[in-house]
Amino acid sequence: MHAPTTPAMPSLAWRLKDQEIADVSTYVRGSWGNNAPAVSSGDVAAVRKQLLP
Numbered sequence: 001m002h003a004p005t006t007p008a009m010p011s012l013a014w015r016l017k018d019q020e021i022a023d024v025s026t027y028v029r030g031s032w033g034n035n036a037p038a039v040s041s042g043d044v045a046a047v048r049k050q051l052l053p
């Protein structure tokens with residue numbers, strides 16, 4: 001017997017450029033009272049390399 005699970009979020013990694021991920025991350029980190037520094041496309045490239053060697 002399998003318990004139902006909520007739908008998982010599809011990966012967007014293949015369709016978003018580094019700059020686009022940087023832009024949305026920067027937006028989230030600076031909205032709704034958040035006040036974190038911006039994310040650069042270089043930051044995204046480094047994380048991609050770490051996650052998808």
Ligand code: HEM
Pocket residue numbers: 006007008009010012024
């Ligand atoms: C750039 C666009 C998007 C961002 C930044 C984003 C971000 C997130 C984040 C941070 C969560 C986790 C929320 C939490 O646990 O509190 C989440 C969950 C989810 N997202 Fe997205 N999302 C995006 C686009 C989408 C799209 C296009 C879809 C559907 C086609 C989607 C479907 C889902 C689903 C179903 C979950 C729940 C997954 C689960 O609970 O396992 N998201 N998203």
